[in-house]
Amino acid sequence: MPSAISTDVLIVGAGVAGLWLNARLRRQGFSTVLVESSALGGGQSLKSQGIIHGGAKYALHGALSGASEAIADMPRRWREALSGKGELDLTGVRLLSEAHYLWSPGTLAGNLTSFFASKAVRGRVDQVKGADLPPALQDPKFKGKVYRLAELVIDVPSLIARLAELAGDSLLAGQNIEPLHDGDQLIGLCIDGRNIIAQRVVLSAGAGNAQLLKTLGVSQPTMQRRPLHMVLAKGPTLKPLYAHCLGGGPKPRLTVTTHPAADGQWVWYVGGDVAEADGVAREPAAQIAAVKKELGTLLPWIDLSQVQWATLRVDRAEPAQSGLTRPDNAFLNVQGRLMTGWPTKLALAPDFADRVLAALSHDEIHPTPQPPLAGMPRPPLAVPVWDQLLP
Incomplete structure (x- = not known):
């Protein structure tokens, strides 16, 4: 094995964003190395609910936001990929639900009127x-209204497994990451003592980007964490439900x-x-008591x-x-050879890849022939959080 490896693009962070980008680049002929310090998808990706948003929940005020505009095309792109006819071939990825639903438990007429007036959802509800109705709502006692959204819900573990297949021999397990410089210029990274020289380095490690930027001595871009307590x-009594429950405010009461689960239960x-x-x-x-109370009220x-x-804290x-x-x-920030970004949502992984590819095109970075990598330590697939917490 050579002491130094050359590649077109070196990606750090093998969640859905890094894996999707890696697959897009490889499909276009670029050589890549994708480094992961723990397990594939083991950060934010496997803590996702798997909803491929089309912007509906961002329009609960009836106002059309930038988010609902930007994300509106994502379900179509994902559906095409899942059918094997899109920018990636994601055949074999499990689709949990062909639609996500909006569920109004009471008389929220004003909220619904403004919601359906939004251009973000017109014609798609x-x-x-x-x-x-979703199976969990098929009960004579259910008195609410349910609307089918042009969104979908995917099984994230099977998505990560498929993207790992598309990665071929590009995956590398690596713990210790250090900058590799030629003078003052970053030319790659040293991964566990192995020098990897790249035309571009992409940081897509989610929360790990902050420490990576510190290691590289780069102060921008800065990162924020938005905490959740899921x-x-x-x-055995739970039936499938994929829905936003409307409350009186701008956010879903429950999603x-x-x-x-591995034992066959939902x-x-x-x-x-x-x-x-x-x-x-x-x-x-x-938090469990609060959710039990909500579910008892809404689904008695x-x-x-x-x-x-169980509960799970997510940043x-x-x-x-x-x-x-x-x-x-x-989001993507470009500084010389270094690109740092976040997809900000699972559904926007294709948008993140678009931005990297556009930056490569702008800088006239083209695929170059590289020998295949062999004998590299490969990161494992992460275990789904529900199987960790509720074995």
């Missing part, structure tokens, strides 16, 4: 009833997705407003007596924004 529930993964400010301040037992026909519970890593607001798009 249909009311569903009866047998078309709740997981597993039990519930359902995931298959796991509800609960976020939304209940997981934000007040939820973050609660201790785990109090669901027997929760045999359900196992969404993003470029720093005024007032900790959510960025509207994927």
